[in-house]
Amino acid sequence: MDLHAKLTYRTSQKSSERIHDVPSFGWDDVESSLPSLSLSGLGQLRQWRSPQGNPLPQSDEGVLGEPLGVSFRGDGGDRPTAILRPGRRRQSQLTDDDPLNKVRPGRFADDYQLRNVRDKQQIHLKLNSTRFDTVLQVFNADTKELLFQNDDSFNGIAQTTNSRLTFIVQPGVDYLVRVTSYGSRETGKYSLRARAFTPSVLDFSFSYGAGLVDAEAAVAAAIASPPIPATDAPEREMESWNLEQVRAPQVWQQGFTGQGTVVAVVDTGVDLNNPDLAPNIWRNLDEIPDNGIDDDNNGYADDVNGWDFTRDRPSPDDRNGHGTHVAGIVAATRNGEGVTGVAPDAQIMPVRVLDGSGRGTQFQVAKGIRYAAKNGADVINLSLGANPGTKVGRPLRRALKLAARRGVTVVIAAGNERQELGSTQSGEPAFWASTRNLGIVVGAVDETLKMADFSNPMGNPSLGNSLPNFVVAPGVRVFSLLPFTSLPFPLSGTSMAVPHVAGVIALMLSANPSLPSGEITTVLSTTSRTEGITVV
Numbered sequence: 001m002d003l004h005a006k007l008t009y010r011t012s013q014k015s016s017e018r019i020h021d022v023p024s025f026g027w028d029d030v031e032s033s034l035p036s037l038s039l040s041g042l043g044q045l046r047q048w049r050s051p052q053g054n055p056l057p058q059s060d061e062g063v064l065g066e067p068l069g070v071s072f073r074g075d076g077g078d079r080p081t082a083i084l085r086p087g088r089r090r091q092s093q094l095t096d097d098d099p100l101n102k103v104r105p106g107r108f109a110d111d112y113q114l115r116n117v118r119d120k121q122q123i124h125l126k127l128n129s130t131r132f133d134t135v136l137q138v139f140n141a142d143t144k145e146l147l148f149q150n151d152d153s154f155n156g157i158a159q160t161t162n163s164r165l166t167f168i169v170q171p172g173v174d175y176l177v178r179v180t181s182y183g184s185r186e187t188g189k190y191s192l193r194a195r196a197f198t199p200s201v202l203d204f205s206f207s208y209g210a211g212l213v214d215a216e217a218a219v220a221a222a223i224a225s226p227p228i229p230a231t232d233a234p235e236r237e238m239e240s241w242n243l244e245q246v247r248a249p250q251v252w253q254q255g256f257t258g259q260g261t262v263v264a265v266v267d268t269g270v271d272l273n274n275p276d277l278a279p280n281i282w283r284n285l286d287e288i289p290d291n292g293i294d295d296d297n298n299g300y301a302d303d304v305n306g307w308d309f310t311r312d313r314p315s316p317d318d319r320n321g322h323g324t325h326v327a328g329i330v331a332a333t334r335n336g337e338g339v340t341g342v343a344p345d346a347q348i349m350p351v352r353v354l355d356g357s358g359r360g361t362q363f364q365v366a367k368g369i370r371y372a373a374k375n376g377a378d379v380i381n382l383s384l385g386a387n388p389g390t391k392v393g394r395p396l397r398r399a400l401k402l403a404a405r406r407g408v409t410v411v412i413a414a415g416n417e418r419q420e421l422g423s424t425q426s427g428e429p430a431f432w433a434s435t436r437n438l439g440i441v442v443g444a445v446d447e448t449l450k451m452a453d454f455s456n457p458m459g460n461p462s463l464g465n466s467l468p469n470f471v472v473a474p475g476v477r478v479f480s481l482l483p484f485t486s487l488p489f490p491l492s493g494t495s496m497a498v499p500h501v502a503g504v505i506a507l508m509l510s511a512n513p514s515l516p517s518g519e520i521t522t523v524l525s526t527t528s529r530t531e532g533i534t535v536v
Contacts, residue, residue, distance in 0.1 A: 039322050039358040039384055039495055084112035084177055086196035093189040094181060103146060106184040113141065114175040120168060122197045122206055122457065124422040125177060127163040131188020132181045136163040141174040151182055164422045168535040197424055207451055207535045208443055209458040209470025210525040215504045216247040217527035219256055222508040222515050241447045242474035246500050248342045251507045258343025258506035260513060263330050263379045264372030267323030268358060269316045270350035271483035272305055274324060276332040281305055282349040298375060306350035307371055309364045316350035320358055321482045325491055326383050328481035329499035339479050339488045342503025349377050354384060366399035373403040378509055381502040382412040383495035385427040388456065392432045400438045409517045410439040411502045413494040416454040425459025434469045440521055444475020444497040449532040452476050455494055469521050471528050473500035
């Protein structure tokens with residue numbers, strides 16, 4: 001199964017009345033019959049609509065289901081007609097005898113009181129119909145405030161007319177769920193289902209795992225020393241809320257900037273000539289450039305700066321922008337211009353496994369992991385993945401195990417399907433790897449420490465599995481680099497959260513180069529903080 005590249009560029013305004021999907025980037029998977037992987041960046045570009053059906057300003061994440069805080073007026077359509085309980089499916093129909101929806105004039109509405117839910121549970125609502133284009137709305141039953149709404153869902157292949165919505169039960173709030181339509185006076189049969197998921201397992205949150213990664217605390221634990229108080233407030237970097245949130249500047253003041261570490265960005269490639277990245281691009285010193293000979297006998301001729309597995313050549317340049325953005329978050333140089341990475345003196349090993357549209361096969365990703373692990377990477381950044389539940393093929397499983405045997409720490413995006421698919425766990429290969437201690441999974445929070453509504457949760461593994469290695473990091477409107485421009489650009493997604501953690505690990509290794517991979521994972525989990533994180 002292919003996933004569409006999910007970009008949050010806010011450069012187009014939809015002119016048609018329908019809410020469209022981003023264009024499909026199709027390609028032929030000729031190397032493997034296994035499911036392919038794509039970017040885990042970035043909520044999908046869509047148009048928001050007001051309760052009256054008019055266009056709303058697009059969110060920075062581009063994902064429907066964000067709290068709206070809109071109150072509806074009038075008494076039509078706000079009386080409950082039935083009870084909705086988790087685990088139960090309600091099958092009914094909109095008819096012209098139903099009350100009109102005052103929030104969406106001219107549309108009929110069926111209301112349900114949501115019962116038998118507990119505080120902090122994650123609720124997934126699914127609304128399907130083959131007769132009309134569905135819209136889901138959730139209200140505060142007491143104040144009549146419209147809290148959430150969602151129109152079309154995305155099933156990983158194409159836009160559908162069904163609706164999905166995910167939210168966390170807040171203390172003291174009673175919820176009313178409304179079934180209504182996109183078009184005026186649409187009627188027909190529908191199916192509505194609610195599911196509730198346990199908020200946490202042991203000391204881990206269902207949504208955000210161990211919590212927000214903390215570079216200062218992690219480095220202190222890595223060197224078995226209490227944090228060193230800063231003598232002066234860290235100098236604020238341009239657009240640096242994300243650096244401050246993970247407390248990277250406090251570590252720089254101690255002299256740890258990622259020096260001596262190599263982070264492989266296994267992605268769409270990297271802009272090798274970007275002035276904020278060029279000084280930190282990894283160089284294979286055992287390879288003579290452009291002589292057509294595999295000088296170091298590693299199987300790749302002229303791989304001076306990495307390898308491109310999409311075209312099988314030593315030019316891992318970036319024709320998409322995603323990999324460059326990720327690399328900038330890890331290790332953009334601290335030169336007083338543009339942006340600064342979490343570990344501004346770490347080296348970036350560019351490994352291209354995704355094509356210009358952000359797609360690649362599991363086989364390509366597996367080869368990229370093996371290359372990075374065998375050629376000196378300390379950390380592998382995987383800001384990519386497939387839908388939760390996707391089969392992880394043998395080549396990818398073996399590559400992840402190889403990285404673990406070589407002591408390389410793999411950091412993987414949780415994925416962005418929480419609203420689109422109602423995901424109850426991370427995507428793949430993140431969930432598979434984390435439950436086997438083969439990788440660290442990363443979800444996304446915004447500047448206010450609110451979990452991004454697109455960010456897949458940790459999930460609740462069976463008691464027979466280990467708890468997933470899951471932390472969160474900044475992933476909403478994070479400024480970083482793009483090819484062919486000197487201007488920092490903001491993107492959102494769990495793709496942007498992963499390189500923060502990869503950068504923190506580079507800081508830990510610059511402080512303690514002998515730190516084992518297993519201990520890195522433990523330190524990250526035990527030093528992450530949960531204070532202030534909210535989930536909606």
